[in-house]
Amino acid sequence: MxxxxxxxxxxxxxxxxxxxxxxxxxxxxxxxxxxxxxxxxxxxxxxxxxxxxxxxxxxxxxxxxxxxxxxxxxxxxxxxxxxxxxxxxxxxxxxxxxxxxxxxxxxxxxxxxxxxxxxxxxxxxxxxxxxxxxxxxxxxxxxxxxxxxxxxxxxxxxxxxxxxxxxxxxxxxxxxxxxxxxxxxxxxxxxxxxxxxxxxxxxxxxxxYPMRSRVLKEAIRKARGNRREILSKIETAIMRRLVQEGIPGEVRSREKHPYSLYMKMRAKGLSFAEVSDVYAFRIIVDKADTCYRTLGIVHNLYKPVPGKFKDYIAIPKSNGYQSLHTVLFG
Missing domain, CATH: 1.10.3210.10 (Hypothetical protein af1432)
Incomplete structure (x- = not known):
């Protein structure tokens, strides 16, 4: 403007x-x-x-x-x-x-x-x-x-x-x-x-929403606690399994952003304590076929949450984004 x-x-x-x-x-x-x-x-x-x-x-x-x-x-x-x-x-x-x-x-x-x-x-x-x-x-x-x-x-x-x-x-x-x-x-x-x-x-x-933003960021900060150590362990476990299976790839952990968490809480009527996927892992591999193989490996490591799988490879997002999304029990 x-x-x-x-x-x-x-x-x-x-x-x-x-x-x-x-x-x-x-x-x-x-x-x-x-x-x-x-x-x-x-x-x-x-x-x-x-x-x-x-x-x-x-x-x-x-x-x-x-x-x-x-x-x-x-x-x-x-x-x-x-x-x-x-x-x-x-x-x-x-x-x-x-x-x-x-x-x-x-x-x-x-x-x-x-x-x-x-x-x-x-x-x-x-x-x-x-x-x-x-x-x-x-x-x-x-x-x-x-x-x-x-x-x-x-x-x-x-x-x-x-x-x-x-x-x-x-x-x-x-x-x-x-x-x-x-x-x-x-x-x-x-x-x-x-x-x-x-x-x-x-x-x-x-x-x-300055107040909501501050409160949510503080809640994320408090929930962080020792989770960085936990995230590092999970990241290492996934990477080790990929190496064992001969799959070249990269694993990154990240914290969900406050606005996306806020929108999820508002849409589903959840409190922050009820949001299960505050943290996420991104696994980057060489091609689509390997994505599906990697999904199976991850599901063998950690139990998937029923009904939470999304296939954006078969049905890409409008901006061309392609990936597989799943939610796991830690």
């Missing part, structure tokens, strides 16, 4: 992070982009900084720091140079007198199309409440975009806005958080952008 403003860490009693500058971005980009493309990014920064001159975020910082932060997120994904430049310029059409034609003249048709696409997403309006339902909004966003990079830039924009939400008024903070949970996190999931989805959900949950 063009006019989303950033939080001031000093106002919240938190030591501010070192400022991420265009020089830092260029240094990060040099790891995978050729020098001439990094120079184009710097030229886009000068263009954007001039266009946004005099504009500030709520924190008081110059507005250009927000597009640089969005570009940083995309650089972390190793996005192409056109996406990085479009991220730096993504609010120029919406928030400054600069027209699409000027961007096209300076940076080409591809970049101009991306910037224009992000601007149009921000300007979606609906005639009725039914049209504005989250599912319809998600469908319209995905349908109107010709280049998937527009959605990825928009997700990076929303992610940085969520990271810097603290200075907003409570009612606006909750509205943006709800929108993030209902629209942007599901789109990230649909695109297979799991780390972005998880962070959007965590930030959205904390902003929309």
């Amino acid at each position: 063009g006019r989303q403003m950033a939080a001031n860490p000093e106002q919240q009693g938190v030591a501010p992070e070192p400022r991420y500058l265009i020089s830092d971005l260029c240094e990060d980009l040099e790891a995978y982009l050729p020098p001439e493309q990094v120079r184009d990014v710097y030229r886009a920064y000068l263009f954007g900084a001039e266009a946004h001159e005099g504009q500030h975020r709520m924190s008081g910082e110059p507005y250009i720091y927000h597009p640089i932060a969005v570009a940083r997120i995309l650089a972390g994904m190793r996005m192409d140079v056109s996406s990085i430049i479009a991220a730096i310029l993504h609010d120029v059409i919406e928030d400054t007198p600069i027209a699409k034609e000027q961007i096209e003249q300076a940076f080409g048709e591809e970049v101009a199309g991306l910037v224009d696409g992000v601007s149009k997403l921000t300007q979606i309006h609906f005639e009725s409440r039914a049209e504005a339902q989250a599912e319809n909004f998600r469908k319209m966003m995905l349908a109107m975009v010709k280049d998937i990079r527009v959605i990825i830039i928009k997700l990076a924009d929303r992610l940085h806005n969520m990271r810097t939400l603290g200075v907003m008024r409570p009612e606006k903070r909750r509205r943006i958080a709800r929108e993030t949970l209902e629209i942007y996190a599901p789109i990230a999931n649909r695109l297979g952008m799991n780390s972005v989805r998880l962070e959007l959900q965590d930030l959205g949950f904390s902003a929309l």
Whole structure:
């Protein structure tokens, strides 16, 4: 969103992070982009900084720091140079007198199309409440975009806005958080952008339901206790059995994320104590056939919970995700 403003860490009693500058971005980009493309990014920064001159975020910082932060997120994904430049310029059409034609003249048709696409997403309006339902909004966003990079830039924009939400008024903070949970996190999931989805959900949950988020995180922390040692033992037992069976693979244990636990508790009317699968193991093998073999091995090690098996290999999720899910008695 063009006019989303950033939080001031000093106002919240938190030591501010070192400022991420265009020089830092260029240094990060040099790891995978050729020098001439990094120079184009710097030229886009000068263009954007001039266009946004005099504009500030709520924190008081110059507005250009927000597009640089969005570009940083995309650089972390190793996005192409056109996406990085479009991220730096993504609010120029919406928030400054600069027209699409000027961007096209300076940076080409591809970049101009991306910037224009992000601007149009921000300007979606609906005639009725039914049209504005989250599912319809998600469908319209995905349908109107010709280049998937527009959605990825928009997700990076929303992610940085969520990271810097603290200075907003409570009612606006909750509205943006709800929108993030209902629209942007599901789109990230649909695109297979799991780390972005998880962070959007965590930030959205904390902003929309701060008390519930704190209580649930504390419950998870207390339940953790000596379970890390138990998880390590289970991980070792599974890995040992895979080696015995001659199956090359990788075993990772993880803690379920607070928002997914909260949604499960709410949907099934459970207390935290009644949620059995707070922890999970991910076993990564080479092909689908090996997945089924590994499932049998795991079911021999630990008793499966009846009715809890899901086959996402035979019936993949809408985003293409394929795996086997099972719940076991520890």
